[in-house]
Amino acid sequence: MAKQTHLHCSFCGRSRAEVKILIAGQEAHICENCIEHAQEIIAQELKDNNIQPATNSTKISIKKPLEIKKFLDEYV
Incomplete structure (x- = not known):
C-alpha cells in the first residue's frame, strides 16, 4: 500500500x-x-529598527572552478 502524505503548512497547519x-x-511547507x-513582520521590524531593506543590486562575484579549487586546496 502506498504511503499517503497529508501536506499542510508547517507554520499555521x-x-x-x-x-x-x-x-x-x-522538511517543511509554507502557505501564501x-x-x-x-x-x-519583516517590514515592521525593519521600520522599528530603522533598517533599510536589502536591495537586489548587490553584485555577487562568482569564482571560476579553478579559483575555487585553488582556494579549497589551501585547507588540505
Whole structure:
C-alpha cells in the first residue's frame, strides 16, 4: 500500500486544500498566508529598527572552478 502524505503548512497547519499556494522546503511547507504575514513582520521590524531593506543590486562575484579549487586546496 502506498504511503499517503497529508501536506499542510508547517507554520499555521492549514491543509493543501485550504490554501492557494503551498511552497515545499526540505522538511517543511509554507502557505501564501504565512508568507504574507512574515513579510509584514519583516517590514515592521525593519521600520522599528530603522533598517533599510536589502536591495537586489548587490553584485555577487562568482569564482571560476579553478579559483575555487585553488582556494579549497589551501585547507588540505
